[in-house]
Amino acid sequence: MPGGRFAGLSERLRRAGISPRRVxxxxxxxxxxxxxxxxxxxxxGLSQAESESQAANRLGTEDVLAESxxxxxxxxxxxxxxxxxxxxxxxxxxxxVQFVFxxxxxxxxxGFSVHTLGMTPLHxxxxxxxxxxxxxxxxxxxxxxxxxxxxxxxxxxxxxALWPVVGSILIAILGAHTNASFQWSPALPKGAISAGxxxxxxxxxxxxxxxxxxxxxxxxAPFLWVRRRESRCSLS
Amino acid sequence: xxxxxxxxxGVPELLVLRLLSAREMYGYxxxxxxxxxxREAISLGEGVLYPALHAMENRGFLKTRRRTVxxxxxxxxxxxxxxxxRLNELSQEWRRIAGGVEWxxxxx
Numbered sequence: 001m002p003g004g005r006f007a008g009l010s011e012r013l014r015r016a017g018i019s020p021r022r023v024x025x026x027x028x029x030x031x032x033x034x035x036x037x038x039x040x041x042x043x044x045g046l047s048q049a050e051s052e053s054q055a056a057n058r059l060g061t062e063d064v065l066a067e068s069x070x071x072x073x074x075x076x077x078x079x080x081x082x083x084x085x086x087x088x089x090x091x092x093x094x095x096x097v098q099f100v101f102x103x104x105x106x107x108x109x110x111g112f113s114v115h116t117l118g119m120t121p122l123h124x125x126x127x128x129x130x131x132x133x134x135x136x137x138x139x140x141x142x143x144x145x146x147x148x149x150x151x152x153x154x155x156x157x158x159x160x161a162l163w164p165v166v167g168s169i170l171i172a173i174l175g176a177h178t179n180a181s182f183q184w185s186p187a188l189p190k191g192a193i194s195a196g197x198x199x200x201x202x203x204x205x206x207x208x209x210x211x212x213x214x215x216x217x218x219x220x221a222p223f224l225w226v227r228r229r230e231s232r233c234s235l236s
Numbered sequence: 237x238x239x240x241x242x243x244x245x246g247v248p249e250l251l252v253l254r255l256l257s258a259r260e261m262y263g264y265x266x267x268x269x270x271x272x273x274x275r276e277a278i279s280l281g282e283g284v285l286y287p288a289l290h291a292m293e294n295r296g297f298l299k300t301r302r303r304t305v306x307x308x309x310x311x312x313x314x315x316x317x318x319x320x321x322r323l324n325e326l327s328q329e330w331r332r333i334a335g336g337v338e339w340x341x342x343x344x
Contacts, residue, residue: 032309059281
């Protein structure tokens with residue numbers, strides 16, 4: 001059967017807040033049912049075209065099928081009921097989680113290298129580089145990952161752009177105010193590592209402004225551009 | 237056959253639960269079974285069956301498992317203990333209503 005037979009229905013259901021996973025399963029079941037009906041009509045002697053037409057009639061029009069799913073609120077995704085949670089609060093909460101995990105990994109690597117491998121500031125090996133990479137991840141990459149997650153899932157669930165935009169802005173601001181530092185110099189016998197979240201409102205320095213803009217420009221701008229293009233395509 | 241939606245309310249659920257209490261089936265098999273066992277007295281839009289099945293699965297009345305048959309993955313539906321209890325409730329309700337209607341018809 002043509003792969004795009006239910007493409008319109010699939011898009012309608014996703015826009016109505018049905019989760020992509022459920023839509024995939026529904027479409028797969030409808031496709032299988034359609035094929036079975038075509039085979040049934042073929043056995044009665046109808047041509048392929050006639051069988052497909054009869055099968056489509058028996059299955060129901062796209063409007064009927066869409067309405068039958070949309071009329072059941074229990075089939076809607078939780079992201080439709082709580083978009084603020086899915087696309088703003090959870091991505092925002094993922095930022096401190098990522099920060100804590102990356103700093104915990106740095107501390108673990110630091111401790112393992114000092115206590116188990118017996119490394120010292122004079123012979124640090126790759127430890128400072130690994131810790132600096134984790135620090136860079138926490139400071140620069142984690143906000144982008146959190147904002148990208150919000151935007152990606154909002155696009156996937158065909159959700160309104162409002163909450164991922166709000167979430168990305170909050171993530172960019174919180175991410176820009178996050179600080180982490182790593183020290184392992186000969187002045188310190190065994191080195192030291194520290195991390196923390198700092199807030200300096202309203203003293204917004206150029207570095208913080210740059211970090212906010214970096215997240216917004218790299219993640220939010222492409223997301224909004226794609227959404228605008230999609231809405232133009234659907235209008236035309 | 238045209239159906240009165242208010243009279244038909246709950247009937248698809250009753251039919252599905254009754255048929256699936258006997259054996260597990262995938263959507264097409266279920267639609268054929270409804271057609272055959274009701275002698276086409278009840279005609280459901282066959283595609284409309286799926287949201288009903290998904291909703292019943294959500295409510296815990298049905299369980300599913302995937303099986304690959306002849307290269308195609310089928311979702312088989314089966315009744316759960318909760319579904320069987322629901323079937324009993326719906327059957328009793330249906331018999332009560334049908335009995336009431338019978339009494340009215342017999343009295344005319």
